Amino acid sequence: MKGRFYGDDAPGEEKFRRQRRAPQGRRRVAALTAEGEDTSEDDVIARLKALGHVTEVLAELKSGKEATAYVARGPRGTLLLKLYRDLQARSFQRDEVYRAGVYIPDARAAKAMAGRSRKGLEMLHQGWVCAEYTHLWHLWEAGLNVPEPLVGPSPFDYSATAPAVLMRLIGHEDQPAPRLSEASLTPEEARRAWDQALSGMADMLRLGYAHGDYSTYNLLWWENTVTIIDFPQLTTRQNPHFRDLLARDAQSLATSFRRHGVQASGDATLREVQRRALGPGPTPRVLLP
Template identity: 70%
Template sequence: MSARWLDDERWGESEQRLRRKKHKPQGRRRLSDLTAAEGEDSGDDIIRRLTDLGHLSEVVAELKSGKEATAYVARGPRGSVLVKIYRDLEARSFKNDSVYREGQVILDQRAKKAMEGRTRRGLAMLQTDWVLAEYAHLWALWRAGLAVPEPLAGPYPVDYAETVPAVLMRLIGTEDEVAPRLSDARLTPEQAASAWSQALGGMADLLRLGYVHGDYSTYNLLWWEDTVTIIDFPQLTTRQNPNFQSLLRRDAESLATSFRKHGLSVSGDQTLREVQRRALGPAPTPRVMLP
């Protein structure tokens, strides 16, 4: 069974940051609060910390605000960066993550009690765990060769834990033309057929590794240079979750439904069968991580 090691060292920094916050939960951050004039420090403590750590040099634009986080385009020493900053748990419209968390084993009983009781310490742990889960999944999928954005902090948890509540990944597209979601892209019939095949392949690659995405549709697939990239992984779950099969079926239905905009008419059952068939095939070539 999968386990989350909730030790004091892992959560200490998050708790300290939580105690320093004002009582009002932090929701969407305005772009003006994240940027600074030349020679000045950003007024936002997260951006200032990411800058001090050497991950960022400048926040360029707000890209998209969702129910859990807001995405920004930024620049860093390795080029264009997508910065995904999660809102405080109390400020999110999506809060019920229990269906994705079932099957996890929390070894620290005090931590488990705090998280279940949603105390201040428990909320800090849930917030941190949600962010670290996305990083861990990104690194696992990137290394396995799947079509996902390259994570830009890590690969060790001690490194990417320093960026909480932000997740840093390589920007898909360019600063002037960021890759659109498939739900927003205009595709020719040939491109739609290719995107559908790639989307099926991506879902099959996840299944082969024992994962289900949990929110798989054209809203969480990017389209750039005729290539599909999978995004949004904090809710990714494994076969240890008793809801695995129902989430897998739901993903197949969501994918089929969301592709109707592009002229494809396939049922969720047909989609699921094709994904299961492809999952029996060869896996992508793993990426080589240079020291």
């Protein structure tokens, strides 16, 4: 089935189509859940409920440059709801280095995105969200330690949730997994986390990916296991900046692990990742029909 990554209407979009408005930034939980007499439920949350993905938004978990993560509930249990800000409202807007080498067959769409027209920004926004789902499904099926995506794997399904990405929450509802940048580790745990982080980066490289923002800020620590998160900027070998992004990931990983007592240079980290990428990968997961 043909996916809708740029500009196509998602299922049910006509019913929930928003009028033109100011760019949407960070949404507070009260605004999402219609708490208070003078507020109405956020239209994205209303659509997710209508599609059967979400029943309740519980709390804000983390707010970043592009999106805010919330703890929510749905028919499949506790989940993480990642809600992207509109492109114009993000502190990180220029994503050309990550999209370099990506072929867009629709010439008009490519021109609109390059010119960053209103329609082009809408397409970029939709593409950024769908890219995270696409990469998340690929990595999950390949057996990597990443959160389980909860919509898809068909683009027809997950394009309907934009600007939201839904995935299994790592940790518990009342105790989500911390990022490694915030975790307190013993020396033994730090060595174990470092080894898993190297293997995770090598597993992505084996699949032809560079993460693009790989550090302890995008690694979770739960039950002595590292889980990789944040994938919209994931890039492939077709990107002319691939080697530079890979080297930058290695340096970022090495630098961010120093607070845990791990001392390694970016060059040594990159060599070790490349060495591990030559070995066997994790066991792929089998999706049930």
